Each structure stands twice: as structure tokens, then as C-alpha cells.
Amino acid sequence: MLSRRRSGLLLPPAATGWFQLEHRDPADRLLIATAIELASPLVTYDERILRFASAYGRQYGFSAST
DSSP: OOEEOTTSOEEOGGGTTOOOSSSOOHHHHHHHHHHHHTTOOEEOOOHHHHHHHHHHHHHHTOOEEO
């Protein structure tokens, strides 16, 4: 099920409560939420996403690598 945020974007439920993410880029949030929902690792060079995965990956069942 998707939920609507103020921006009008439809996001998976996993994306709606993230205030720890350093930036508010909706595209990055959507990538992370999709990886979590599909239980799939995310490959990226984005340092912010890598730091988020390192800090909160166990909590959300999320991993990222370069």
C-alpha cells in the first residue's frame, strides 16, 4: 500500500517515517524504500545513502554498497 506525503509523491510505507535521512531528496527516499520493500541491496556511490545504510540498515533490513 502506498501513502501520500505533502509533496504529492506516493511512497511505500517504509519511506514515510524517515527523519534520519540527511537530505530530503524524494528520489533517494524512493530508491531506499524500494530496496527495503523488495529486500534487495542497493548499489550506489551516494555517500549519504551509504551512511544511512551503515547507521540504520539493521533497523530497516537495508544494505547498500559501492
